Structures are given as C-alpha cells and as structure tokens.
Amino acid sequence: MAGTIVHDCWPPYLALEAVEHGLCNAHLLRELQAVIDHDREPWATDMKALLSDARTLAQMARDQGRPAVSLRHVRQIRQRFDACCDRAIKFHEGLPPLARPTTGKRGRPKRRAGHNLARRMRTHKAAVLLFFNDLNVPFTNNEAERDLRMTKVRQKVSGSFRTETGAENYCILRTVVETARKQSWDVLRALSTSPVQLIRDLNTFHQIQLDRVAG
Structure with a gap:
C-alpha cells in the first residue's frame, strides 16, 4: 500500500508503513462532542471550533484555486492546536488519579477519556491536520465508509456471497456505479460503456478541471 490513508487511529492502521497517515476528523469531532456533553471540558469546545475553522479555510483555498492555505492561517491553526492540547493535558494532570480496580490488575493508571483524546491528538498532530496542510486530503473518511457500506450490507444482511x-463481479459493479456518481455521469450509460471509453472520459474530465484551475 502506498500514498495517503485516512482512518480512525486504530493501531493496526498506524502500523502500516510507506504511507502517509491522516486521521478522520469526523471521528474526532464525535469524541470531542462526547467530552463536551459528559465532562464539560472547555478545551474540547475550543478544539472543535478549531477543526471547523481549519476545514473552512481549507475549503476556501480549494474554491479559490489556491494550492495551499496561507502561511499566516497555518501558523494560527497550529498555535491554537498546541494551546488546546497543552491546556487539556495540564488540566487532567492536575486532577486526582482515577481509582485503581480492586481486582489487583497491574499496569499504568487508567486515564480519563478527555486526557486520552488530548494526548492522542497531540501525538498525531500531523495526521490530524493533514487535510489542512495538504488540500488533496479529505477532512474525513466518511466517503470511503459510505462506499463500503452497501458491500457490508450485502455480506452480512443480504445472504453474503456464494462464490469468489x-x-x-459485485465489487466491480459497485466500483463503476460509485465512480459514475462521483463524476456526475449517468449510471446506466457508464455500465453500458466500454472500460476504454470510460477511462478516456475520466481523463478528459480531469483535464477540464486542471484547465479550469490553471485559468
């Protein structure tokens, strides 16, 4: 595997080598909202606003045809990010530790959810903000998950597959259908068009987009 992958920080994903890692910010926003709702930690509100601001700035840069967000905004977002993480970790380190389980379980003391989230975001800062530093990287991996959802439904609910x-064949058809939708093509026409012609159409579409950005 090569290139960039956007995921939810599951450790086996992080173990993949020769790829650039980006974290799905939709997952992080849900975790931040849980910390806001259940623990009322102010830093989580600030971090949620920061990610929203960064997403808006990245989209504005794309809409304006710029290759990157301005250096001034990059510095501001990074400084706010560091400040949020530092404030969160300092807050939690000042709290009394959680009681150890009475079963005699060994290991490090358990941390609160907000503490773990802040430490993870600080450790993987580059992956969290990859969408902001590289405009080709999406804010979330929701689109990929939506593309896979019908396959999982077919596998788990609709009787699975009887043969390899x-x-x-199912994967090929779903790939063509989802690609056609993303490119705003007529799905039936895409299914009835030869692969060679589809590739030509896709290359023509990409060239039009590049010419539009360059112009």
Whole structure:
C-alpha cells in the first residue's frame, strides 16, 4: 500500500508503513462532542471550533484555486492546536488519579477519556491536520465508509456471497456505479460503456478541471 490513508487511529492502521497517515476528523469531532456533553471540558469546545475553522479555510483555498492555505492561517491553526492540547493535558494532570480496580490488575493508571483524546491528538498532530496542510486530503473518511457500506450490507444482511467470482463481479459493479456518481455521469450509460471509453472520459474530465484551475 502506498500514498495517503485516512482512518480512525486504530493501531493496526498506524502500523502500516510507506504511507502517509491522516486521521478522520469526523471521528474526532464525535469524541470531542462526547467530552463536551459528559465532562464539560472547555478545551474540547475550543478544539472543535478549531477543526471547523481549519476545514473552512481549507475549503476556501480549494474554491479559490489556491494550492495551499496561507502561511499566516497555518501558523494560527497550529498555535491554537498546541494551546488546546497543552491546556487539556495540564488540566487532567492536575486532577486526582482515577481509582485503581480492586481486582489487583497491574499496569499504568487508567486515564480519563478527555486526557486520552488530548494526548492522542497531540501525538498525531500531523495526521490530524493533514487535510489542512495538504488540500488533496479529505477532512474525513466518511466517503470511503459510505462506499463500503452497501458491500457490508450485502455480506452480512443480504445472504453474503456464494462464490469468489460473484463477490468480484459485485465489487466491480459497485466500483463503476460509485465512480459514475462521483463524476456526475449517468449510471446506466457508464455500465453500458466500454472500460476504454470510460477511462478516456475520466481523463478528459480531469483535464477540464486542471484547465479550469490553471485559468
């Protein structure tokens, strides 16, 4: 595997080498909202606003055809990010530790959810903000998850697949359908068009987009 992957920080994903890691900010926003709702920690509100501001700035840069967000905004977002993480970790380190379980379980003391989240975001700062530093990287991996959802429904709910060939054919058809939708093509026309012509159409579309940005 090569290139950039956007995921939810599951450790096996982080173990993948030769790829650039980005974290799905939709997952982080849900975790921040949980900290806001249940623990009322102010830093989480500030971090949620920061991610929203960074997303807006990145989209504005794309809409204006710029290759990157301005250096001034990059510095501001990074400084706010560091300040939020530092404030959160300082807050939690000042709290009394959580009681150890009475079962005699060994290991490090358990941390609160907000403490773990702040430490994870600080550790993986580059991955959290990759969408902001590289405009080709999406803010979330929601689109990929939506693309996979119908396949999982087919696998778990609709009787699964009886043969490997059937599974491969299903994946090919779903790939063509989802690609056609993303490119605003007519789905039936895409299914009835030869692969060679589809590739030509896709290359033409990309060239039009590049010419529009360059112009």
